[in-house]
Amino acid sequence: MLLALAVLSAAALSAAALAGRAEAQDVGGALAQLATNKYDDTEAALSVLALSGDPAAVGIVSALAEGRLVFGGTPPRVFIQGEGGALLDPLTRQPVADAPAVKPVRVNNRVRRAIEAASGALSLVSPDPAKRLEAAQAVGRSRDVAALPALDAVLAKETDPKVKSALALARASIVIGQAGVSEADRIAAIEVVGAQGNQDALALLRSVPADASPAVKDAAAAAIAGIERNLALWGAAQNVWYGLSLGSVLLLAAIGLAITFGVMGVINMAHGEMVMLGAYTTFVVQELIRTHNPGLFDWSLIIAIPLAFLFTGLIGVIIERTVIRFLYGRALETLLATWGISLILQQAIRTLFGPTNREVGAPSWMSGSFEIGQLSITYGRLWIIVFALLVFVALLAVLRLTRIGLEMRAVTQNRRMAASMGIRTNWVDAMTFGLGSGIAGMAGVALSQIDNVSPNLGQSYIIDSFLVVVFGGVGNLWGTLVGAMSLGVANKLLEPYAGAVLGKIALLVIVILFIQKRPRGLFALKGRSIEA
């Protein structure tokens, strides 16, 4: 209702050239209401401001939205807090002389919605088409009948095609469910809405009144059926996307293990802790950036990736040199030792950083989402997939194409003979374990974006990581890739039917059964040397 009034008045204002007549009295009253700092009053004041058309209103509303609208003094007055904390008069924007102690005007969800509506209403006549577009969408969402005449008025004037179609949609959204609309008008509205093809359109179409004419109902039913078919397809695609994105997380978590376990044969129970160290490296990098150079924040992950690689790689080398190297040829003992190491690392982090979660923020390029058709894709997930694939390709290249890659494989297949070929096995072992650990650390940088950065981080990935490596086939990097992706997709396809818990159980059972069929994983190594 509030919104409708706002739109109506705004439209009327622009139409009737009333813009010059400042309703100073109303605005003054609204400012007084704001100063009481009560939600109800704030809401009421906002509706007055939206109606006022006062040029200062926009500034006041946006100050409230940004938490810069403050109040104080006796009797309480409101001010806008300017740059550097100076208090400005809300109407004149002049610094006030005797600034009292102030507190921000409080905002809750209700007030936030009112702010949105008010600024929407105020910007329906804004010169900026982007603002007008938003305003049109806000009006559409409100579905308020009272806004209809105003909408018609603005619609007639609008020239920007995007805004125009948004306004038309807003109008249709209102018309579609309203009583006393002509059949033709309603069918036209159904068409406009139906063309949207999304979830919101479905909701609107379903709100066609029960007493509408059969023709209208048929049109609505047809549109609904069309959208549902469409959505089902997109829904499947969306699930596959979720699956790939989960798969990329599994891949990241597992890929370091594909080296330390898959290639070297170390049952590396401390793998998860390497991921955790990578995540903490990200945290430290961000802390340093926050305190020293906040402008670099968007670069924090880019900076953290090599640092995490080097740091966890170094820890890996140290672990290899001090413990693992005594255990080659005794694969099962590595389980015991690395289990011990994982306990130590967890507790070390707990002692250093405390047991609670640490905050790792998302750079702006990883926030938000975009849509392809009805597919909603979040940037964060997209980058994680890209990153996982990059790491995979880089690792494959190192192992297949470089000298050190060849030496790594030779050493892990027959350490003694490799030494007799002149390969410095100590060095290669340390590098291999360091590489696996370093990659786990890089994975930690990515995982810090979607999961807890806590001492327990690693534990939550270790089971899945082993599952992926083994499912894909130990010693085969492609297997790890395909294994991770197929487990991710299978999980996400099961989830809608079985729920998260049963879905996960079903997945585990499927893996168990699958291994019966292929006892050496998806990409089993074949040949005499394996079977012997």
Added chain:
Amino acid sequence: QETIKVGVLHSLSGTMAISETTLKDTVLFMVQEQNAKGGVLGKKLEAVVVDPASNWPLFAEKARELIEKEKVAVVFGCWTSVSRKSVLPVFKELNSILFYPVQYEGEESERNVFYTGAAPNQQAIPAVDYLMENEGVKRWVLAGTDYVYPRTTNKILEAYLKSKGVAAEDIMINYTPFGHSDWQTIVADIKKFGSAGKKTAVVSTINGDANVPFYKELGNQGIKATDIPVVAFSVGEEELAGIDTKPLVGHLAAWNYFQSVDTPENEEFIKKWRGYIKNDKRVTNDPMEATVIGFEMWVKAVEKAGTTEPDKVIPALIGVSVPNLSGGFSTMMPNHHITKPVLIGEIKDDGQFDIVEQTPGLIVAEEWSPYLEGSKDLIADWRSPLNCGNFNVKTGKCGGAGQ
């Protein structure tokens, strides 16, 4: 000099360390404060800390060790319900006292246990009421971790919502495993559920580690509090410390205490706590307050009884009233639960809560929920002559609903 030993039974390692370590520090802090005030009954307090390592049988073992070997006078401990269930028989057998500081599912009242966290009616129902009244919510998603606390709370809420006229198709219930970290599908489902034209809210009983990825996903998929608010019962300042809260502004939590409570008691407490822990950024939270209340109640009761003898202290505790940090007094009721105010807070961009509503008075815990079939006739009263944790008002007998 002889001391009075106080047992601390919180996990310092394993999955629960993330929450419980703070409570251990809180007890140590309270012990130090009390000793500075001269101790209790003229004796100094001595904290005995053990680490049950998030391992439930180990909780029972450690409880036994504290009571039998260390001879502690009282134990402050446990977080998860299963850890409490695990130690219960030990406290009953050895007749000692446990203070349990965490919100839980209720359905329990034991002679040896004092519950200073919220029962479901002291948290969940006021939160739902708030959303109905202030946000006009008509459609509900009850999302929880698949275990007993969320299941019970949701059962109670479901019954409550239906009693308020909410249709079954307007309630969606979803459970996830502990530590669930991939929320894409579920958050998308919530979004879908919420786009049906009716105002929708999420009531989250998601517990522990799963929260951070859940909120991160909410932020990623752009679910704003103005569209679909989420109210949580297990997310406090400590949990938010691990999340960038800017995208989450406006989502809610219901507790009996927030760090942002604007009272002199709270300000004082926070100051001292930060001094003790030597970190002027350290946050406080609801279970901490519950621990503090429990501690002070115990001290008061011991002084009243003039001994630490459980048989004397247990009856003395009933009726003890201590100031809570939100400006009122909490009282230990005969059902061994305390009276509490309920606060609704909205998340702010600095990880704190903006308190948007506070119940005018204190709420008495309903340890036996009137919304559950099996317990609606039960009451607990540990005073003579009833002396019973599960008294059936229909049959007039102690011992539940049976015969």
Added chain:
Amino acid sequence: MTEALLYLNAVTVTFDGFRALNELSFTVDPGEMRAIIGPNGAGKTTMMDVITGKTRPDKGDVFFNGGTTDLTRLDETEIATLGIGRKFQKPTVFESHTVLDNLRLALKGQRSALPNIFRRETAAERECIDAIFETIRLTEHRDRLGGALSHGQKQWLEIGMLLAQDPKLLLVDEPVAGMTDAETAQTAELLREINANGHSVVVVEHDMTFVRDLGVRVMCLHEGSVLAEGTLDQVSANERVIEVYLGR
């Protein structure tokens, strides 16, 4: 044809497109000893893999016991139980069992799991093992672990295990590799003796002196099929055999 103990008919095995056995056919009669020679990679070991069930042929049949049993349908254990014993090219013994226990495990007798829990060694079995020890001359090593033997000692132990199994058909892959000339001669003697006792034997070897000592029919494999067959002299006179195998 039904008389044959072992009958391979047009057996083909390919590995990723590479034909290791190519329409290989031959028979071994009951009580026959047969030597098989052929260049490295001719498919000799693969042939044994097929007979013992380690490798499934793509095509072809392998019959045992006069055509009554199709070996390609059985697994390793069943084939072994039928009485086909094998010595591997790379000696494989049970490394953490003593030499004595290695023989005990191989000894013909009960193979089912549950009865073996309560099994006791009989005097006859003990004597049998003693006899084998005499033959393979490892008596003084009897209590050492299999894994601690030298390469040649393992060869002997494996031969001993084969004897202990007392199979109808022995498949022996390069038994004298790594043995001294004198031992080689002894091994030939041993195999002849075994054969004389009614066992059928198929031996693969590159040592021509040894093959000569055996004095039996020789078959030369090449690229997965039979290149020549006959006495050693006949075979070694064959131009192709000289070209691909013996050298000039």
Added chain:
Amino acid sequence: MSTSETRPPALLTTSGLVFLGVLGAAVVLVPALNLLTAPDSALHVPTYVVSLLGKYLTYALLALSVDLIWGYVGILSLGHGAFFALGGYAMGMYLMRQIGPRGVYGDPVLPDFMVFLNWKELPWFWYGFDLFPFAALMVLLAPGILALVFGWFAFRSRVTGVYLSIITQAMTFALLLAFFRNDMGFGGNNGLTDFKDILGFNIQADGTRVVLFVLSAVALGLGYVLCRFLVRSHFGKVLVAIRDAETRVRFTGYRAENYKLVAFVVSAMLAGIAGALYVPQVGIINPSEFSPANSIEIIVWVAVGGRGTLVGAALGAVLVNYAKTYFTSGLLAPYWLFMLGGLFVAVTLFLPKGIVGTFYDWRARRRASDDIPGAEPAAAPKPAE
């Protein structure tokens, strides 16, 4: 020199005798010192120590069961905790049924958690658990049948090495998630607890605790003798041969999968018995017993004590758990993971074959002649993969 009649290894070796001797002494001394001495006497063993020791002994039995298949067959089960837990649940269900109307809701039949989830009747799989013999049978059958089915599939498909390890882990993880669900009817995360009595005896009475302790010790002793009997039989030799060279065993005519299956099922049943004895002594069973980390810990106990030595497995279980008890109290409590983690690393580095294994080596080396024939074991048993 001319006869192979070397004596078969004795059923009980010196260390085995020492082990059984210590157990026997404990069976006599611990109850006596608990029940017959005054609580303030220096010799008194408090009840909590009795329960603690009882718990260690059930862990030792569990470790023994793992050593049977890991040490002797090379099957690294990362899911053995599941069998332990199943045995525990079977016992827990019996104990729940014994509560009768003494639960908080006073329902004569339904356990509390069912009342409070609004269940109207007992699910079928709870039938019979009010009878001890049935429950005792299920203690063996539940883990036994799971092991039989799982093993039958896995061993026939020749799933070995890490593949087997990981699917056992997947198995226990799936069970963890399943038992977590309240809908499963096993009490969800809270599990089964608040037991009252067992076979009519108050479960918290000192006498009952002592009896449970004695039973645990006896079960461990018998379990040990059973395992010894198995591993020194011809059957046991085949098991070791399978560990070293499974293919070779098949070519020798043995059905390796059957041998593994028998060992696996026996081991699972032992683990089930351990779980059944464990539950009344600790007073709770919940799904966390199924957690993969628990199963890994069992492996760690065995490795610490010495894989393939039986006595070592039991010793490792007791030592590691004692260390855990000790380190988690007092000043060290916040740092105990450093101690435990350090202990594991140190054992692998300095006692490569575990405590008992290294001791055996040392003893063998002392006895060994310096001549080549008749020398000592040099080749380490090959790892299972």
Added chain:
Amino acid sequence: MLEVDDINLFYGAAQALRGVSLTAEPGKVTCVLGRNGVGKTSLMRAIVGQAPVAKGAIRFNGEDITAMAPSERARRGIAFVPQGREIFPLLTVAENLETGFAPVRRADRFIPDDVFSLFPVLDSMMRRRGGDLSGGQQQQLAIGRALTMRPKVLVLDEPTEGIQPSIIKDIGNAIRYLRSKGDMAIVLVEQYFDFARELADHFIVMERGAVVLSGDGAALEDPDVRNRIAV
């Protein structure tokens, strides 16, 4: 060039070598003979560093390498063809050969033509995995791999084992050819007496871990030698 001086070697408490000495010179073949289990392989392992010696010294070009890591010995030019081949099973034939590049200067990192002319079968199987080759093919690969290292000392432990007669002849010719180049010392363990006799410039015969006979090639005709080797 290579001098083994009075070494002892133990496996645990069991002694496998007792005071063994041996020398190898460029352009000469030194043969080690003896029955099964007398310690021949152990001696080779000691030379290449795969087993530590308890007493005595091993010198290479005057430098004491007794305690040196195997990889360093290889880098100084000691190449090893072990008994049992020890091919890297999952590497292709080409990659197996390339492992021999480690001690080689960058400029020399190609596979010498000798390898393919000696063992043409390797050329046709470059992409196949080493572990899939037949036993004899693996043996050829092992020798080829050692030659890729351009060694100064070539240690061959029963290189003819499992190899078809024509290739044994080729290997014999190859050894003769390498010897004739004059810059490589060759140590050869051999059971196949005729093969050894044709190649040996020096020989030692071992028994129970000790050297019981030694001499130059001609002395191999002595019937005593055959007796020592016979059972």
